[in-house]
Amino acid sequence: MPEPTGVIHDIGYQRYTGPRLGRRHVFGALYLHGLRTAFGLGRSAKAKIFPWLVMGIVLVVAAGLTAVRTQLGEVVMTYAQFADTMSWLVIFFVAVVAPELVSRDLLSGVLPLYFSRPLPRGDYALAKLGALATALWLLLGAPQLLMFLGAAFTTDDGMRGVWNELGDLLPGLLYAALWAVVFASIGLLIASLTGKRAFAAGGIVAVFLMTAPIVGILSIMPSRTVNELAMLGSPTALVHAVGQYTLGDLLVPGGQGEDQIGGFGPVYLAVAVLLVAGCVALLLMRYRKVAAR
Amino acid sequence: MTLLATESLTKTYGGRVTALADLTVSVEPGIIGLVGANGAGKSTLIKILLGLLAPTSGRVSVLGLDPTTDPAAVRARVGYMPEHDALPPDLTAAELVTHLGRMSGLPRTVARERASEALRHVGLHEERHRAVGGYSTGMKQRVKLAQALVHDPDLLLLDEPTNGLDPAGRDAMLALIHRIGTEFGISVVVCSHLLGEVERICDTLVAIDGGRLLRADRVAAMTSATDVLAVEVSEGTDDLAARLAGLGLPVSREGRLLLVPLADDATYDQILGAVAELDLPLHRLDQRRHRVAELFATREPSHA
Numbered sequence: 001m002p003e004p005t006g007v008i009h010d011i012g013y014q015r016y017t018g019p020r021l022g023r024r025h026v027f028g029a030l031y032l033h034g035l036r037t038a039f040g041l042g043r044s045a046k047a048k049i050f051p052w053l054v055m056g057i058v059l060v061v062a063a064g065l066t067a068v069r070t071q072l073g074e075v076v077m078t079y080a081q082f083a084d085t086m087s088w089l090v091i092f093f094v095a096v097v098a099p100e101l102v103s104r105d106l107l108s109g110v111l112p113l114y115f116s117r118p119l120p121r122g123d124y125a126l127a128k129l130g131a132l133a134t135a136l137w138l139l140l141g142a143p144q145l146l147m148f149l150g151a152a153f154t155t156d157d158g159m160r161g162v163w164n165e166l167g168d169l170l171p172g173l174l175y176a177a178l179w180a181v182v183f184a185s186i187g188l189l190i191a192s193l194t195g196k197r198a199f200a201a202g203g204i205v206a207v208f209l210m211t212a213p214i215v216g217i218l219s220i221m222p223s224r225t226v227n228e229l230a231m232l233g234s235p236t237a238l239v240h241a242v243g244q245y246t247l248g249d250l251l252v253p254g255g256q257g258e259d260q261i262g263g264f265g266p267v268y269l270a271v272a273v274l275l276v277a278g279c280v281a282l283l284l285m286r287y288r289k290v291a292a293r
Numbered sequence: 294m295t296l297l298a299t300e301s302l303t304k305t306y307g308g309r310v311t312a313l314a315d316l317t318v319s320v321e322p323g324i325i326g327l328v329g330a331n332g333a334g335k336s337t338l339i340k341i342l343l344g345l346l347a348p349t350s351g352r353v354s355v356l357g358l359d360p361t362t363d364p365a366a367v368r369a370r371v372g373y374m375p376e377h378d379a380l381p382p383d384l385t386a387a388e389l390v391t392h393l394g395r396m397s398g399l400p401r402t403v404a405r406e407r408a409s410e411a412l413r414h415v416g417l418h419e420e421r422h423r424a425v426g427g428y429s430t431g432m433k434q435r436v437k438l439a440q441a442l443v444h445d446p447d448l449l450l451l452d453e454p455t456n457g458l459d460p461a462g463r464d465a466m467l468a469l470i471h472r473i474g475t476e477f478g479i480s481v482v483v484c485s486h487l488l489g490e491v492e493r494i495c496d497t498l499v500a501i502d503g504g505r506l507l508r509a510d511r512v513a514a515m516t517s518a519t520d521v522l523a524v525e526v527s528e529g530t531d532d533l534a535a536r537l538a539g540l541g542l543p544v545s546r547e548g549r550l551l552l553v554p555l556a557d558d559a560t561y562d563q564i565l566g567a568v569a570e571l572d573l574p575l576h577r578l579d580q581r582r583h584r585v586a587e588l589f590a591t592r593e594p595s596h597a
Contacts, residue, residue, distance in 0.1 A: 013414060013476060013477040013478075014410065015445055016399075016403070018400070018403060019400065020398040020399065020444075025398065026395070026398055029396070042388070104381060105381070108378070108379070108382065109375070109377055109379045109380075110380065112373070112375040112379055113373075113379050113440055114393075114396060115345060116343050116345070116368055116372075116373035116450075117368055117396045117397050117444075118365040118368045118369045118397065119365075119396055120365065291345055292345055
């Protein structure tokens with residue numbers, strides 16, 4: 001019998017002596033993986049539909065606003081107002097993407113495979129949180145950038161006009177970051193409690209939408225102080241109130257902001273910070289427990 | 294070098310449930326079988342070795358490192374295969390193992406190469422670009438083993454690796470583990486509630502029950518001293534038994550067989566001599582290895 005040709009040689013097991021990257025790199029890899037997951041990249045076509053549909057909607061709206069502004073010279077909404085207006089879309093985006101990021105891992109039981117690796121258990125949660133917050137910020141920031149480009153290229157005041165426009169854009173992007181951080185921390189915390197994606201999504205929508213009536217009720221109470229603190233009742237209103245306090249005119253033209261929140265601006269800001277800190281702390285505690293199971 | 298060592302290791306949950314009680318054991322590199330019934334404390338021990346659980350008291354070291362104070366260093370050198378389902382169904386095996394390789398600190402391209410290699414070593418080269426959700430139980434177990442191997446650990450902790458496999462699948466998985474332990478130069482701890490399964494591939498056995506150490510020893514040491522010779526003659530079994538007893542051999546009967554503990558080669562000669570003197574037709578004479586289970590049975594009758 002002739003010698004077989006094209007034999008596959010088993011070269012045996014090779015030990016690995018190359019570099020092993022540290023915690024920072026692993027965190028970065030997990031963060032990027034999460035960000036890609038948020039937009040369905042590297043996943044099935046089905047997983048891409050929703051994130052890109054939402055992204056498409058906000059970009060089309062931004063393009064429309066830009067067109068109106070350049071053609072009619074009418075500013076329909078400021079950058080910061082854009083973030084406010086799109087908040088309901090952000091809620092749905094969080095409700096779909098947060099469970100995608102964490103509930104899926106809980107259900108499939110893949111977490112022991114993460115926690116048996118060097119990465120500290122808090123890093124898993126923080127990388128996912130960072131990924132979700134970044135995705136939300138991109139969702140609100142990208143259309144603002146589009147609006148800015150439209151405005152900057154059609155301005156009549158030359159460079160000064162561009163600088164003015166930039167001065168409006170940056171607070172808008174910061175405000176978008178506030179939305180992103182608050183929504184991501186609440187959304188991810190809720191999603192981390194259950195492996196069932198439908199429950200997680202329902203829970204997130206419920207927390208964001210069902211709390212809105214609380215604000216409504218508080219704001220018609222016969223006490224001015226209660227009225228002015230009413231927006232503490234729901235995360236959406238809370239972010240809006242912080243925006244009124246910090247951005248003023250950019251968010252509520254005509255200086256009506258003071259009427260709604262009175263002198264409680266710092267209170268809103270403090271509550272927002274505490275809310276985010278609390279959610280992150282609970283999220284970390286949640287994963288301490290999950291890891292030991 | 295000592296691979297694993299525990300010293301008075303105790304773990305109680307909420308002060309009431311005792312998972313590990315005063316466990317002191319030390320094992321050398323090799324293939325180690327960790328056996329015990331369900332709930333004996335195997336999984337708790339593994340979680341402590343990985344630094345995922347803190348012991349209530351006592352000390353533990355893995356590869357010379359302390360997982361309670363330096364878990365990241367331990368986990369960098371250990372690969373873990375959990376007992377339960379741990380695979381996201383919509384990823385392909387190659388994607389999942391690559392991702393987990395990166396989570397162990399491998400650079401991107403290295404992770405991809407080593408994932409492919411690890412999957413080849415467990416026999417999943419062709420199928421690696423298919424979604425894991427469509428895999429059989431045996432293939433899923435192999436993916437779990439591949440992800441434990443991807444970062445080239447010095448120690449593998451395998452929790453019930455043959456769970457849910459059919460007999461052929463069990464044999465294949467055990468052969469694979471044996472190959473990893475002998476050819477790859479990686480020490481392996483295999484957890485199982487089936488002693489008969491792990492004793493075939495292990496060179497050290499650690500048996501625990503109710504969180505306590507039953508016995509820990511090298512398999513060779515457990516079996517060699519207690520081998521027996523089985524003698525069968527077509528007729529005159531009683532005569533032979535009497536003659537052997539007369540020679541001072543502690544003979545016992547088991548059906549048509551006579552069992553004689555094997556002291557040294559002289560035992561053979563004594564038996565053959567006795568058979569020849571009585572002029573009996575010898576049917577068989579062979580050495581019978583004690584199953585390790587019998588050793589545990591004689592020492593700890595209640596826990597066999």
